[in-house]
Amino acid sequence: MNLLVTGGTGYIGRILVPDLKRKGHEITVMDRGFLDYSDLENEYEGVNILREDIRTCDPDLLRGFDAVIDLAALSNDPSGNLNKIATWDINYIGRVRIARLAKKLGAKRYVVASSCSVYGFRDDICTETTPVNPLTTYAEANIAVEKDNLALNDQEFRSTALRFATVFGYSERFRLDLVINAMTFYGYKNHVIKMMRDGNQYRPFIHVKDVSRALISSIESDNDEIGGRFINVGNNKQNVQIRDVAEMISNKIGEDCRIELYGDPDNRSYRVNFDLSKKLMGFETKYDIAQGVEEIIKRCSEGLEDIPQMHTVDYYKKLIGYEKELDRFANIRPKILL
Numbered sequence: 001m002n003l004l005v006t007g008g009t010g011y012i013g014r015i016l017v018p019d020l021k022r023k024g025h026e027i028t029v030m031d032r033g034f035l036d037y038s039d040l041e042n043e044y045e046g047v048n049i050l051r052e053d054i055r056t057c058d059p060d061l062l063r064g065f066d067a068v069i070d071l072a073a074l075s076n077d078p079s080g081n082l083n084k085i086a087t088w089d090i091n092y093i094g095r096v097r098i099a100r101l102a103k104k105l106g107a108k109r110y111v112v113a114s115s116c117s118v119y120g121f122r123d124d125i126c127t128e129t130t131p132v133n134p135l136t137t138y139a140e141a142n143i144a145v146e147k148d149n150l151a152l153n154d155q156e157f158r159s160t161a162l163r164f165a166t167v168f169g170y171s172e173r174f175r176l177d178l179v180i181n182a183m184t185f186y187g188y189k190n191h192v193i194k195m196m197r198d199g200n201q202y203r204p205f206i207h208v209k210d211v212s213r214a215l216i217s218s219i220e221s222d223n224d225e226i227g228g229r230f231i232n233v234g235n236n237k238q239n240v241q242i243r244d245v246a247e248m249i250s251n252k253i254g255e256d257c258r259i260e261l262y263g264d265p266d267n268r269s270y271r272v273n274f275d276l277s278k279k280l281m282g283f284e285t286k287y288d289i290a291q292g293v294e295e296i297i298k299r300c301s302e303g304l305e306d307i308p309q310m311h312t313v314d315y316y317k318k319l320i321g322y323e324k325e326l327d328r329f330a331n332i333r334p335k336i337l338l
């Protein structure tokens with residue numbers, strides 16, 4: 001297939017794009033390059049990279065694709081809160097623009113990477129029928145984009161939203177704002193794992209390689225029942241308490257790695273059911289938390305210096321001057337709608 005991957009040089013994109021290449025797809029990446037991607041090497045050879053913003057790119061650039069995998073976003077809760085306007089502009093208006101243009105210009109399939117964080121914190125186990133409870137701008141924008149982009153679904157254009165669990169695992173654009181990645185990296189580096197008191201909170205997790213597998217399954221699937229829906233993607237057994245993960249990481253790093261508690265007790269939990277992705281997409285995860293942690297430790301043992309230590313929020317702080325961005329919006333707003 002001839003595919004467009006927006007945001008394809010980020011944390012997930014760095015795994016997904018090489019995976020797609022190995023499967024023989026033709027790939028164009030559109031990424032504004034919020035995060036440096038001057039280090040892209042062989043894995044992106046043959047990939048057409050457009051350094052463009054999804055909000056302002058020439059519509060014609062969307063012509064000729066069979067399918068679009070939409071990853072471009074300000075990608076976490078703190079970044080979303082840092083600049084709410086930019087979050088709405090990119091994560092909602094920008095992604096709706098891409099889906100509408102893709103449909104108008106002939107794409108047949110579209111998938112957007114949404115998040116299980118739309119469920120907020122709650123005691124019961126969330127399924128796709130659980131009412132959403134967005135607690136951040138990031139989650140609100142995900143719900144809005146799901147609604148508008150799933151409404152584009154019809155016989156000619158299959159539109160799907162995948163609600164991913166929290167991702168972990170190594171990628172060449174390693175994210176240290178993700179809890180398992182951070183606990184492992186700093187546990188290895190400082191021999192201390194900092195855990196928000198008391199670690200009883202549950203979170204659903206998925207390995208970044210499984211995220212890539214799920215995105216590919218959704219685009220390649222011939223089951224049109226996945227159109228017009230949001231689908232949770234993760235593993236029922238990987239709804240785990242943070243303290244269990246911290247203990248596992250500490251054991252894998254070695255005896256001298258201790259767990260240090262900080263903050264007030266954090267009772268904000270959520271757990272998610274992932275049966276629907278198995279039923280509709282035949283999707284099951286292949287990689288567990290232990291494997292992801294071992295991979296990060298192995299990578300750390302090869303040298304910490306050259307691991308890109310990316311705190312997404314720090315990057316965005318640097319790259320999106322709040323005032324500057326507000327000024328820019330005044331000029332680009334008329335252009336961002338179709």
Ligand SMILES: NC(=O)c1ccc[n+]([C@@H]2O[C@H](COP(=O)([O-])OP(=O)(O)OC[C@H]3O[C@@H](n4cnc5c(N)ncnc54)[C@H](O)[C@@H]3O)[C@@H](O)[C@H]2O)c1
Nearest residue numbers: 007010011012032033034053054072073075113115164167
């Ligand atoms: N990592 C997770 O835990 C997780 C979980 C659920 C969903 N997601 C979603 O998956 C997607 C990818 O996540 P990631 O972890 O790879 O994030 P990332 O921040 O590493 O990558 C996002 C990419 O999008 C690009 N981008 C941002 N705004 C853009 C714009 N206006 N135009 C063009 N490109 C733009 C950035 O330059 C970056 O390369 C995001 O939508 C994120 O919300 C991630």
